[in-house]
Amino acid sequence: MTQRTIMHLDMNAFFASVEQQSNPELRGKPIAVIGSGRTVVTTASYEARAFGVKTGMNTWQARQQCPQIIFVVGNNRKYTHTSTRIIEMLREYTPLVEVFSIDEAFLDVTGSLGLFGSAERIAYLLKARIRQRFGLTCSVGIAPNKLLAKLASEMQKPDGLTVIEPGRVQQVLERLPIKELCGIGRKTERQLNLLGIQTCGELGRYPVEILRKRFGIVGDHLSRMGRGIDDAPVIPAEQAEEVKSVGHSMTLEQDIEERDEILRFLLQLSEMVGRRARRYGVRGKTVSLSIRYADFDTWVGKQETLPSPINRSADIYRAAVAILDTLVLTQPVRLLGVKISNLRHEGDQLPLFEEERKKSRLVSAMDEVNNRFGDFKVSFASLLDEKPGKEKGSLVISPAWRPDGIRNVEVK
Amino acid sequence: MKHEPVKVAAIFEPAGVRPVWFARGARRYAVEQTTYTWQDRQGAETRLHFTITSGGELFELTYHTAGQRWTLAAIEG
Numbered sequence: 001m002t003q004r005t006i007m008h009l010d011m012n013a014f015f016a017s018v019e020q021q022s023n024p025e026l027r028g029k030p031i032a033v034i035g036s037g038r039t040v041v042t043t044a045s046y047e048a049r050a051f052g053v054k055t056g057m058n059t060w061q062a063r064q065q066c067p068q069i070i071f072v073v074g075n076n077r078k079y080t081h082t083s084t085r086i087i088e089m090l091r092e093y094t095p096l097v098e099v100f101s102i103d104e105a106f107l108d109v110t111g112s113l114g115l116f117g118s119a120e121r122i123a124y125l126l127k128a129r130i131r132q133r134f135g136l137t138c139s140v141g142i143a144p145n146k147l148l149a150k151l152a153s154e155m156q157k158p159d160g161l162t163v164i165e166p167g168r169v170q171q172v173l174e175r176l177p178i179k180e181l182c183g184i185g186r187k188t189e190r191q192l193n194l195l196g197i198q199t200c201g202e203l204g205r206y207p208v209e210i211l212r213k214r215f216g217i218v219g220d221h222l223s224r225m226g227r228g229i230d231d232a233p234v235i236p237a238e239q240a241e242e243v244k245s246v247g248h249s250m251t252l253e254q255d256i257e258e259r260d261e262i263l264r265f266l267l268q269l270s271e272m273v274g275r276r277a278r279r280y281g282v283r284g285k286t287v288s289l290s291i292r293y294a295d296f297d298t299w300v301g302k303q304e305t306l307p308s309p310i311n312r313s314a315d316i317y318r319a320a321v322a323i324l325d326t327l328v329l330t331q332p333v334r335l336l337g338v339k340i341s342n343l344r345h346e347g348d349q350l351p352l353f354e355e356e357r358k359k360s361r362l363v364s365a366m367d368e369v370n371n372r373f374g375d376f377k378v379s380f381a382s383l384l385d386e387k388p389g390k391e392k393g394s395l396v397i398s399p400a401w402r403p404d405g406i407r408n409v410e411v412k
Numbered sequence: 413m414k415h416e417p418v419k420v421a422a423i424f425e426p427a428g429v430r431p432v433w434f435a436r437g438a439r440r441y442a443v444e445q446t447t448y449t450w451q452d453r454q455g456a457e458t459r460l461h462f463t464i465t466s467g468g469e470l471f472e473l474t475y476h477t478a479g480q481r482w483t484l485a486a487i488e489g
Contacts, residue, residue, distance in 0.1 A: 022448040081450040374455035
């Protein structure tokens, strides 16, 4: 394999930086972006991070850390638009762009070096263009593979550019704590610590047989990670694996217990799943329901495989309710999720019986209206009971969000 | 606040749309700086959003491309 040049680009405190650019009053101040319903910090500005404010804290905890913090309700569409435009910019330098999340991407620039001179030059050009167009900064890591490129981008924040030359890999990894590597979570870190492994250097030298015995096939992977080896290619969207499921979940503003209320949210989720599945011409044979309780630690999930694949919202809803009826809920509900999987890519088939044809025509008519005027403009009557003006649909950007294809979920 | 219709004077350039002033009631607000722009879709319609400053206040103007109309979506003083 020829030497690759991989770049990882990470937008700095993305949502918070966008808000600071939008509102000059917020620049240089500690701010935290929160969701419109529940009060959890989704991103904190660097000024707020300096006080110890972190993603995932609730507003009360954030204010404890930083009394002068300013909370800003996030605008998801602003972030997805910005991310989409930045990804378009990246694709001008190489077609091999893998979107890792809304604010991170990998680029394989090996084939672009002849055109642009060097990876550093590409990085400087990108940084300058993103700053000029949006006023935002990013950190870029350049290395021979994805693992090291991501590590490099983490080394200088904000607005950094770090290069790990192939000849310096061992030196960089020797004393680096294992938790710094992407893919080594707290649990794996603890398990490795128990084996006496603290640094990447130690991980790389550790007998692979013991790692294999302890972690199975992952043991080999961990050993390679410790030595800075990663052959994973940068996979652009068009080469990515087909999605295996279409699902939506929502954390509720308040914990709920009433069956009617649960059913209303399930119907809303079923419509979101059905709309997306129909838009991309997929049907699912398996329907899953997941519920997370108020303590957020325990959850129940169950799935049911049907005789034939479905994508009509009413059918998905019926299947989700049937699963719900088999469960005994032991606590108020905080999160609900509906998913179809076991997907078949097939267009609409004209049903044999008139009653079914009517239902299909109704769904098509509803979709046409909603395609033109926006989601939930025409919907099920039982969803009208909610407070007027209350937004329906995805209120949170999922980690699986992508700028194109079936994963491009339109957020509110 | 929810999308109040406003009169806007804007320059349509190849590089994009640039609002110059907007009128709310009898008062006219000169756009001093466009701090951020983004776009989204409402159904089939593309909407262009502009966060602008005027007189020390921050406003969000929205251009609805299908109906070619402008609204004021948010104000922060």
